[in-house]
Amino acid sequence: MQNYKSPVRDTLFVMNELCNFEAHYAALGFDDASPDMVEAIANEAAKFTDNVLAPINASGDEEGCQFVDGEVTTPSGFKQAYQQYVEGGWPSMAHPEAFGGQGLPYSLSSAIAEWFSGANHSWAMYPGLSQGCMSTIKAHGTPEQQKMFLPKLIEGTWTGTMCLTEAHCGSDLGMLKTRAEPNPDGTYSLTGTKIFISAGEHDLSDNIVHIVLARLPDAPSGTKGISLFIVPKFNVTDDGEKAERNGVSCGSIEHKMGIKASATCVINFDGAKGYLIGPPNRGLNCMFTFMNMARIGTGLEGLAGSEAAFQGALAYAKDRLQFRSMTGVKNPDGPADPIIVHPDVRRMLLTQKAFAEGNRALAIYCMQLVDITQYCDDEQQRQQAEAKLALLTPIVKAFLTETAQEATSYGMQVYGGHGYIKEWGMEQLARDTRICTMYEGTTGIQAIDLLARKVLGSNGKLLQVFTQEVRDYCVSLRDKPQFNQWSNALESHLDEWLSVTEELGKNAASNPNEIGAASVDYLMYSGYVTVGYFWLKMAVVAQQKLDEGHPEQDFYQAKLHTAKFYFDRLLTRTRSLLFAMQSGSDNLMQMTESQFMPE
Numbered sequence: 001m002q003n004y005k006s007p008v009r010d011t012l013f014v015m016n017e018l019c020n021f022e023a024h025y026a027a028l029g030f031d032d033a034s035p036d037m038v039e040a041i042a043n044e045a046a047k048f049t050d051n052v053l054a055p056i057n058a059s060g061d062e063e064g065c066q067f068v069d070g071e072v073t074t075p076s077g078f079k080q081a082y083q084q085y086v087e088g089g090w091p092s093m094a095h096p097e098a099f100g101g102q103g104l105p106y107s108l109s110s111a112i113a114e115w116f117s118g119a120n121h122s123w124a125m126y127p128g129l130s131q132g133c134m135s136t137i138k139a140h141g142t143p144e145q146q147k148m149f150l151p152k153l154i155e156g157t158w159t160g161t162m163c164l165t166e167a168h169c170g171s172d173l174g175m176l177k178t179r180a181e182p183n184p185d186g187t188y189s190l191t192g193t194k195i196f197i198s199a200g201e202h203d204l205s206d207n208i209v210h211i212v213l214a215r216l217p218d219a220p221s222g223t224k225g226i227s228l229f230i231v232p233k234f235n236v237t238d239d240g241e242k243a244e245r246n247g248v249s250c251g252s253i254e255h256k257m258g259i260k261a262s263a264t265c266v267i268n269f270d271g272a273k274g275y276l277i278g279p280p281n282r283g284l285n286c287m288f289t290f291m292n293m294a295r296i297g298t299g300l301e302g303l304a305g306s307e308a309a310f311q312g313a314l315a316y317a318k319d320r321l322q323f324r325s326m327t328g329v330k331n332p333d334g335p336a337d338p339i340i341v342h343p344d345v346r347r348m349l350l351t352q353k354a355f356a357e358g359n360r361a362l363a364i365y366c367m368q369l370v371d372i373t374q375y376c377d378d379e380q381q382r383q384q385a386e387a388k389l390a391l392l393t394p395i396v397k398a399f400l401t402e403t404a405q406e407a408t409s410y411g412m413q414v415y416g417g418h419g420y421i422k423e424w425g426m427e428q429l430a431r432d433t434r435i436c437t438m439y440e441g442t443t444g445i446q447a448i449d450l451l452a453r454k455v456l457g458s459n460g461k462l463l464q465v466f467t468q469e470v471r472d473y474c475v476s477l478r479d480k481p482q483f484n485q486w487s488n489a490l491e492s493h494l495d496e497w498l499s500v501t502e503e504l505g506k507n508a509a510s511n512p513n514e515i516g517a518a519s520v521d522y523l524m525y526s527g528y529v530t531v532g533y534f535w536l537k538m539a540v541v542a543q544q545k546l547d548e549g550h551p552e553q554d555f556y557q558a559k560l561h562t563a564k565f566y567f568d569r570l571l572t573r574t575r576s577l578l579f580a581m582q583s584g585s586d587n588l589m590q591m592t593e594s595q596f597m598p599e
Contacts, residue, residue, distance in 0.1 A: 004054040004308050006046035006115040009555070010357060012039060014364045015111065017541050018534075024368055028375040030105050038108060041093075045112040048088060052081050054119040060261035061122065061428050065202075067253045072201040072263045078123055082156075082204040091127060091156030095134060099150040106374060107367035113297065114360070118304035121432040122261030126159060126199045132293045133160025133211050137230065140278040140286045145230060148240045149209055159205040162294070163194040163212040163231075163267055164287070178214040180229055180274060188276060190214050190231055190269040193251070196439070200265030201233075201250035207242050208233040210267065212274065213283050220281065228283030229274035247272035258431030291440065292389075295397040296366060298440045302401035303359045305433030309404075309411030310352035312426055316415055317345050339414070347569075348410040354535070354566045355403040357559075361534035363400065366392050384465065391454050391462040392530070398446035399527030401436035408433045447519035450526065456505050456515070463501060467494050470533045477540065486536050486567050493529045493574060500525075500581055507584070517585035525577040532571045539563035 015021040016035055025033040056077035063075040085091065094109035095101025109131075116124035134153050137146055152158040166176050178192025190212060194200075201208065210231045219225030235243040251266040278286035317340040321331065325341040339345045369392075372385035408430040412419030419426045437443050455463050471494055474487040504522065507514040542559035550556060 004050065004119045004311060006049045006118070007307055008042050008046050010360065011111055012042060014361050018361060018538060019365060019368055021368070024371065025105060028105065028371060033105060033108060041108065042112060045115060048084065049115040049119045052084055053116060053123055056081060056123070057120040058425060058428065060120065064260040065253055065263045070250050072203065072250060072253060072265070074202050074204060074263070075261045078261065079204055081123060082126065085127060086156035091130065092154045095154045099146065099154050101154050105371050107364065107371050110300065110367045111364060114300045114304050117301045118308045121301060121304065122259045125259065125262040126202060126204055127156070128297055129162065129199045130160040132162060133209055135293055136211050136286065137277065141230070145275055145277060148236050148238065149230060151240055152207065153209060157205060158207040158209055159199060160209045160211065161197055161200050162287070163197050163210050165196055166193060167195050176213060176215070176226065178212065178269065180214040180216055180227060188229060188274045189271045190229060190274045191271055192269050194267045197265045197267045198262060200263065200267045202263050210248065212269070213287060216280055223284050225281050226283040227280050228277045228286045230277050231269065231272050231274040235273055258434055292393055294440045295393055296363070298436050299396035299400035300363055302404035302433060302436045303356065303363055305404040305429055305436070306352060306356040306359065306407035309408045309426065309429050310349065310356050313352060313411045313414035314349055317349060345414060348414055350562065350565045351570070352407045352410055354562050354570055355407050357562065358531040358535050358566060359400045359403065361538060362531055363396060365534065366396055387462050387465045391466050394446035394450040394454065395523060395527050395530055397440060398437070398443045398523050402443055402524065404433045404436060443520060447523040448516065451504070451519045451522050452515050455501055456508070460501060463498065467497065470494060473533070473537065480540070482543070483536065483540060486539070486563070489567060489571065490529070490532055490536060493532070496578065497526065497529055500578060504581065511585060513585040513589055517588050518581040521577045521580045525574050525581070528571055528574050532566065535563045535566045
């Protein structure tokens with residue numbers, strides 16, 4: 001398998017040259033996050049990622065996790081890698097200094113989290129879940145709860161999870177049955193079983209802190225009767241030290257298609273001691289602190305899979321000799337030409353590259369918005385950032401993971417028959433990344449959230465906030481004729497995006513099925529237009545650098561070539577998506593259930 005290399009240069013391009021993170025960090029008071037410091041941190045993260053995580057990726061997949069008598073053992077090297085992660089201070093980057101953190105911005109920590117997943121998706125799941133756990137306790141925990149749990153979590157000696165779903169309810173959390181009975185001392189006793197709990201049990205940390213949804217005895221039915229609790233594997237003293245074992249156990253681990261080295265657990269709570277976090281019966285609202293970050297994190301996992309597949313496919317395409325170029329011999333000293341000379345191989349490679357780099361720009365832009373919501377003192381700026389995030393979060397989660405299915409599939413396809421063989425690593429990427437469209441809310445759930453809740457639910461206001469930003473940028477390019485074809489295409493898509501939204505809203509007023517019938521196509525359409533905006537911006541920056549005579553000519557010229565590919569071949573996919581949306585729900589709903597397979 002080709003070795004993964006952290007995309008340091010491209011990440012810093014987006015942060016520094018596209019999004020101007022130097023000014024962004026300065027405005028938010030992060031004086032320590034200078035460009036030199038950011039680059040130094042990035043280079044150190046790349047060393048850890050490339051030299052520690054990547055080498056144990058394939059072996060971890062082969063060995064998997066072992067489950068014996070309620071205990072989970074991670075594959076060889078995973079525990080040692082986690083210890084190095086903790087010793088390097090990586091868990092504490094974006095957390096308050098008051099609890100032992102480094103006080104650096106969320107975006108810096110999240111940008112390098114992509115690389116962890118790209119090098120070793122399974123391993124990255126363990127510390128990844130902890131970040132959302134910490135954010136939830138920071139946002140909704142009492143000072144006493146923060147004192148008890150945050151220092152060890154931020155230090156990395158404890159890890160965290162979120163425990164939402166149950167066997168009978170899946171994503172319909174209003175059906176959950178786990179119950180929480182109040183104790184005389186103000187704590188609660190939780191009883192129930194949760195499934196699909198990533199990193200729910202393992203041997204990497206001294207304690208595991210579960211964030212758990214459960215019902216109080218007098219809770220109303222449905223989602224309005226769900227509360228949120230902190231439930232540690234080992235009980236915790238008031239001053240934050242590990243105590244006796246709590247009533248939390250692992251019943252089994254799942255045998256999965258991918259991410260085999262990540263323990264996906266059934267977790268049993270048998271009168272486990274827990275602490276109410278946030279108001280009673282408002283647990284789902286508090287949980288969205290965790291879930292929204294997890295959705296962006298899952299989008300990053302999809303992005304990471306696209307990048308890793310591109311790296312592997314590109315290296316193979318340069319090396320593999322098959323057939324001669326149709327325009328003449330390119331490798332006269334060999335028996336055939338490298339397959340990168342063939343147009344269809346280039347189609348696959350450019351699709352991977354366009355998705356990886358375009359999606360990275362969108363993801364880092366969203367990280368910048370998260371920074372503003374968390375650290376900015378200006379209420380108006382925070383509200384605008386929150387509005388854009390509300391619209392873009394389901395797109396990041398679903399579009400970045402759906403396009404990763406195509407990118408990782410092309411990773412296998414470029415290798416031909418070797419892509420199906422485990423030793424090359426491409427089939428592992430396809431298996432590992434496949435789950436990203438499913439957990440943290442499937443693509444269908446994200447699509448309904450986008451169209452029904454975010455766009456139509458806000459009467460189009462959230463959509464208007466973002467599309468106005470894109471339109472203003474297109475207008476600013478009117479004096480740059482070399483970009484007018486792309487900016488005009490983007491403006492045309494903005495008009496169409498707003499128009500089809502209005503059309504779908506009217507249709508849904510008489511037939512609610514119209515929303516569900518159009519929602520996934522709507523989300524993918526939205527994704528292609530949104531990423532088109534970032535490819536236009538990257539192309540403009542690249543041309544500026546070329547005009548200035550920047551020495552990295554190939555790097556910037558590649559941006560222009562890839563932008564042209566995106567606008568010519570990928571943005572045009574919106575045509576079929578538009579027609580599908582406008583076809584209505586009848587072609588889905590008129591068939592009776594018995595007609596799906598007549599006897």
